[in-house]
Amino acid sequence: MKDWRYWAAEQRGTLLALGIFVAMFILYTANHPAGLTANVVQTASNKGVLLAFVAMAQTLVVITAGIDLSVGMIFILTNCLASWLVVGTPMETAFGVAAVLMVGILCGAINGAIVIYGRLQPIVTTIATGAVYFGIALMLRPFPGGSVNEDLADALTGRLFGLVPASLVTLVAVVLVIWIPFRRSVTGRAAYAAGSSDVAAYMSGVPIRRAKFVAYTLGGLLASIGGLFLTFFTYTGEAALASGNAYTLFSIAAVVLGGVSLFGGKGSAIGAIFGAFAFRTIGDLLFVFDFDPLWQPLFQGVVLLVAVSIGAFALFRVKNRLEWFG
Amino acid sequence: MSDTTTARIAGRMPGFLRRADPAVATAFACIILLLVFGSLYSTSFLSPEYLLQQLKVASFLGVIASGMMLVILLGQIDLSVPWVVAVGAMMACAAAAHGTAGMVLAIPFGIACGVLIGLVNGIGVAYLRIPSMIITLATNAVAQGLMVVHTGGFSPQDSASAAMRWLATGFLLPGVPNAVVVWAIVGAAMVFVLTRTTFGRAVYAIGNRERAAYLSGVDTRRIVMIAFAVSGGLSAFGGVLLAGYASKAAQAMGDAYLLPAIAAVVLGGTSILGGRGSYLGTVAGVILITLLQSILSVMQMPEAGRQVIYGVVIIGMLLLYGRAPASR
Numbered sequence: 001m002k003d004w005r006y007w008a009a010e011q012r013g014t015l016l017a018l019g020i021f022v023a024m025f026i027l028y029t030a031n032h033p034a035g036l037t038a039n040v041v042q043t044a045s046n047k048g049v050l051l052a053f054v055a056m057a058q059t060l061v062v063i064t065a066g067i068d069l070s071v072g073m074i075f076i077l078t079n080c081l082a083s084w085l086v087v088g089t090p091m092e093t094a095f096g097v098a099a100v101l102m103v104g105i106l107c108g109a110i111n112g113a114i115v116i117y118g119r120l121q122p123i124v125t126t127i128a129t130g131a132v133y134f135g136i137a138l139m140l141r142p143f144p145g146g147s148v149n150e151d152l153a154d155a156l157t158g159r160l161f162g163l164v165p166a167s168l169v170t171l172v173a174v175v176l177v178i179w180i181p182f183r184r185s186v187t188g189r190a191a192y193a194a195g196s197s198d199v200a201a202y203m204s205g206v207p208i209r210r211a212k213f214v215a216y217t218l219g220g221l222l223a224s225i226g227g228l229f230l231t232f233f234t235y236t237g238e239a240a241l242a243s244g245n246a247y248t249l250f251s252i253a254a255v256v257l258g259g260v261s262l263f264g265g266k267g268s269a270i271g272a273i274f275g276a277f278a279f280r281t282i283g284d285l286l287f288v289f290d291f292d293p294l295w296q297p298l299f300q301g302v303v304l305l306v307a308v309s310i311g312a313f314a315l316f317r318v319k320n321r322l323e324w325f326g
Numbered sequence: 327m328s329d330t331t332t333a334r335i336a337g338r339m340p341g342f343l344r345r346a347d348p349a350v351a352t353a354f355a356c357i358i359l360l361l362v363f364g365s366l367y368s369t370s371f372l373s374p375e376y377l378l379q380q381l382k383v384a385s386f387l388g389v390i391a392s393g394m395m396l397v398i399l400l401g402q403i404d405l406s407v408p409w410v411v412a413v414g415a416m417m418a419c420a421a422a423a424h425g426t427a428g429m430v431l432a433i434p435f436g437i438a439c440g441v442l443i444g445l446v447n448g449i450g451v452a453y454l455r456i457p458s459m460i461i462t463l464a465t466n467a468v469a470q471g472l473m474v475v476h477t478g479g480f481s482p483q484d485s486a487s488a489a490m491r492w493l494a495t496g497f498l499l500p501g502v503p504n505a506v507v508v509w510a511i512v513g514a515a516m517v518f519v520l521t522r523t524t525f526g527r528a529v530y531a532i533g534n535r536e537r538a539a540y541l542s543g544v545d546t547r548r549i550v551m552i553a554f555a556v557s558g559g560l561s562a563f564g565g566v567l568l569a570g571y572a573s574k575a576a577q578a579m580g581d582a583y584l585l586p587a588i589a590a591v592v593l594g595g596t597s598i599l600g601g602r603g604s605y606l607g608t609v610a611g612v613i614l615i616t617l618l619q620s621i622l623s624v625m626q627m628p629e630a631g632r633q634v635i636y637g638v639v640i641i642g643m644l645l646l647y648g649r650a651p652a653s654r
Contacts, residue, residue, distance in 0.1 A: 132633065
């Protein structure tokens with residue numbers, strides 16, 4: 001009984017995000033003209049998975065009390081790169097996928113190295129590196145275009161056994177291969193420790209530098225997986241500034257909805273995934289209710305504003321006013 | 327940040343004439359280097375007409391960076407600049423379409439809209455204690471959404487009022503563009519506020535340690551809120567000037583100003599952690615960024631290359647003198 005309570009308290013944010021998502025998804029499918037068909041689920045999952053990867057990338061960094069404003073740009077850069085490399089024979093395609101993922105890792109590692117060893121602020125650093133990544137993306141694809149291995153793309157964006165969306169299966173696989181081992185490793189625990197109290201973690205001899213570095217690097221990797229998937233969905237590469245900015249913004253919204261604390265040390269990538277799904281579904285609700293799509297950016301902005309303001313309720317529990325100033 | 331460093335920083339209050347900041351000196355040295363480099367590339371680079379033109383272009387960024395500097399001095403950041411600039415421009419142009427009264431009120435109305443968004447940011451940061459980066463990103467998204475609804479997603483058709491055009495492109499003093507005069511006035515006001523008023527002292531104090539400022543009896547939350555409102559107003563004013571310059575507003579016209587504004591402030595030696603920096607440095611940073619942009623466009627560097635160079639220059643300069651202290 002007691003174990004169960006601890007578990008529920010620890011996972012409260014994740015469970016809340018799951019609840020919001022399920023409620024929104026029921027509302028969505030109930031009002032969708034086609035109802036709950038495999039097609040509707042596949043489309044929703046494909047859209048949600050893109051944001052879920054970027055949100056996971058953001059989560060890893062946010063857990064260490066940092067922020068990565070370049071995730072959207074890594075996502076765009078790897079999309080452009082994939083539209084050049086992930087083509088041809090299976091061998092060439094495999095090589096291309098590996099190269100794209102390596103570039104993602106490299107981008108994340110550069111962020112991490114500058115923030116940790118260069119001791120610069122994550123915000124400014126990642127805005128600046130984001131500009132660099134976007135510039136490189138624009139060099140790769142001055143105009144939208146390119147192609148991708150369509151067999152692979154169709155396999156990963158289609159359905160398994162005619163029912164389960166393959167993108168969802170990939171997402172679960174990535175969680176199992178990257179997130180779970182990270183969460184359970186010493187490095188993962190150190191990342192949480194660094195996020196909740198840098199000083200205390202440092203004094204206890206926790207390897208916080210390595211933990212943060214790994215968090216930023218894995219963040220780059222996850223963002224590049226998202227970029228690969230974007231290429232699989234669109235079959236092209238496009239260096240769209242607006243899209244990169246939007247994904248960065250939405251990743252923060254998803255992280256907040258998913259119960260990950262922006263002050264670090266709290267939350268999980270699984271929560272962020274549900275947050276991403278919930279955010280996507282909320283955005284799509286407008287369509288099933290026949291609103292003008294013009295209202296969508298405003299609506300998403302308001303959802304984000306409300307989501308970040310909810311965290312302010314913790315202020316009412318503050319007993320000592322000095323805690324306001326952290 | 328260690329206590330000794332904080333104490334050392336706190337001892338160095340504004341007053342840029344008292345001691346030349348190495349960062350400001352570096353920035354000015356870079357400006358001279360850029361000018362020399364540019365004059366090697368093209369002989370017209372040092373002509374007064376060209377330099378005045380650069381100063382005019384710089385003044386838009388200068389007005390926007392002034393607001394950004396105020397917020398960065400507090401140790402916060404304002405990422406809502408892109409769409410607040412667009413809101414200022416679009417709202418001023420929209421007001422100008424409403425007869426004579428609209429013409430007269432266009433500029434104040436545009437600025438007022440920016441102040442309003444800034445107030446939302448300020449209330450979020452100061453009273454709700456939401457991290458400034460997050461709340462300003464959110465208000466940026468909301469401002470974008472509002473403008474998309476307002477314009478229908480197309481380029482707005484309203485054009486700037488005559489007053490806006492005069493402010494951005496006219497000549498009140500012979501030979502000196504009005505935009506430069508506007509920037510000079512904004513700059514003089516900033517210097518006065520930062521160095522000669524209790525508000526300015528409080529801004530530096532909060533940037534160094536908000537807790538200590540609060541315990542010394544400063545109403546820190548009100549100061550933070552006002553600073554964000556001023557930043558929003560100045561961003562919108564920058565948008566109004568830009569709309570006057572281009573004689574109409576455009577979607578995403580502010581996107582090109584976020585990174586340069588932050589870069590100008592930071593390259594000018596203002597600490598990104600807050601509490602340290604002088605307006606002279608920001609002036610140097612703005613001119614430096616504008617010259618860099620100008621040289622890159624003279625060299626016909628494509629947008630992609632410019633983005634990369636910006637990013638690298640900012641990181642490089644920050645690594646030179648923007649690092650956080652090592653020990654804890």
